[in-house]
Amino acid sequence: MSQAAPGPSNLIVAMIGYKVAGLAGAVVAQVAMMLPAGLLMIGVARFWQASSGSQWHVALERALGPISIGLILASGWIVAEHAALSYRGYLVTALCTLVFWRTRLNPVPVLVATGFLGWAGVI
Structure with a gap:
């Protein structure tokens, strides 16, 4: 399904969130998809610079x-x-x-x- 969607594959979650709960669902789904990876990246970057x-x-x-x-x-x-x-x-x-x-x-x-x-x- 994500291969058929336009744009980056992770944007499919926003489309599904929108279908389920409108704009709020799209925002929540996209944040839930991106926030953990973003926080991990920030943590690793800080550790990398500290070392x-x-x-x-x-x-x-x-x-x-x-x-x-x-x-x-x-x-x-x-x-x-x-x-x-x-x-x-x-x-x-x-x-x-x-x-x-x-x-x-x-x-x-x-x-x-x-x-x-x-x-x-x-x-």
């Missing part, structure tokens, strides 16, 4: 670097597999992966541009 500089903190940050690179490459691989199996799709995927890896460029304009290229039939 900054400790040995385990530095070791964990160093370990997460290669993992992040691997996840980025895996994402690029998945996108490349579904790039209409054309050499242009593979090329654009590889170029975007390099741009995201080597620069601090915001990915949104790049994704919009590549989406437009796909829509226009270039890719």
Whole structure:
């Protein structure tokens, strides 16, 4: 059901809450969905900052670097597999992966541009 709903999947709870109890139900359902995760995130962020500089903190940050690179490459691989199996799709995927890896460029304009290229039939 959440896959069929527009927007992020967690917004389905607001739609169900609205259907059950109107606007108040939508607000209560959305807050109940987001508040626990938000509070957990705040707690973890405070703990992370308080432990900054400790040995385990530095070791964990160093370990997460290669993992992040691997996840980025895996994402690029998945996108490349579904790039209409054309050499242009593979090329654009590889170029975007390099741009995201080597620069601090915001990915949104790049994704919009590549989406437009796909829509226009270039890719």
